[in-house]
Amino acid sequence: MHTTSRSIYSLATALSLGAMVFFSLIVTEAIFANLTLQSAGTVLAHLFPSFYRFTGISSLIASVCTLFMPWPSHRHISRRIFIGSAWLSTLFLGFSDIVLLPAMNAARMKIPSFTGPITPLLKQFFFYHGISMGLIILTMILTLLGLLLFTLRGIETRFL
Numbered sequence: 001m002h003t004t005s006r007s008i009y010s011l012a013t014a015l016s017l018g019a020m021v022f023f024s025l026i027v028t029e030a031i032f033a034n035l036t037l038q039s040a041g042t043v044l045a046h047l048f049p050s051f052y053r054f055t056g057i058s059s060l061i062a063s064v065c066t067l068f069m070p071w072p073s074h075r076h077i078s079r080r081i082f083i084g085s086a087w088l089s090t091l092f093l094g095f096s097d098i099v100l101l102p103a104m105n106a107a108r109m110k111i112p113s114f115t116g117p118i119t120p121l122l123k124q125f126f127f128y129h130g131i132s133m134g135l136i137i138l139t140m141i142l143t144l145l146g147l148l149l150f151t152l153r154g155i156e157t158r159f160l
Contacts, residue, residue, distance in 0.1 A: 002070055009065035009150065016058035016089075017143045023051050024136060037114050045105055052097035059090040059143070066146075071153065082149040085142040092135040092142075100135075104128045 027047070031040045063086040071079040107125040114122070 002068065005065040005068040006150075009062050009069070012058045012062035012065065013086075013143060013147055013150075016055045016062065017140065017147070019051065019055050019058070020136060020140050020143070023047075024140075041108060041114070045108060048101055049097070052093055052101060055139075056090060056093035056097055059086065059093050059139075062146075063087045063090045069153075078149055078153070082146055082153070085146040085149075089139045089142045089146070092139045096132050096135050100128050100132045104132065 028044065031043055035043060063083075066083045066086045071082075104125060107121055107128065110121055111119070111125060
């Protein structure tokens with residue numbers, strides 16, 4: 001059971017983190033570099049639901065696996081950090097998908113143009129967008145922290 005949960009955790013975390021990095025650094029950059037601002041926003045609005053659902057489900061699977069991994073009692077705080085980072089990542093991705101994404105899309109649909117004066121609706125959109133980006137960055141950091149603890153724990157058990 002422990003080996004299976006470790007393998008599933010590794011796969012789910014790698015898929016989630018890989019998707020976050022690929023989408024955030026490569027896909028969005030390519031879209032904004034090759035499309036107008038309005039067209040890029042439309043394309044991303046169609047891609048983000050799939051992105052959040054894929055990364056959220058992968059993160060949830062990894063989070064459930066953390067509950068089945070053995071951890072020595074002398075590493076209790078690192079186990080809490082390990083499990084907490086996985087569940088926080090899942091929570092942030094779920095919140096972004098269920099709360100922030102619909103709010104951003106609703107605001108975006110009412111904005112006639114992203115050029116020109118800064119309107120209250122544009123400020124609202126960028127507020128939600130900023131929170132969303134911040135949560136993605138925080139999720140990447142938490143996922144990397146979980147992977148680091150997972151890797152260090154794996155190295156410890158091999159040498160004990």
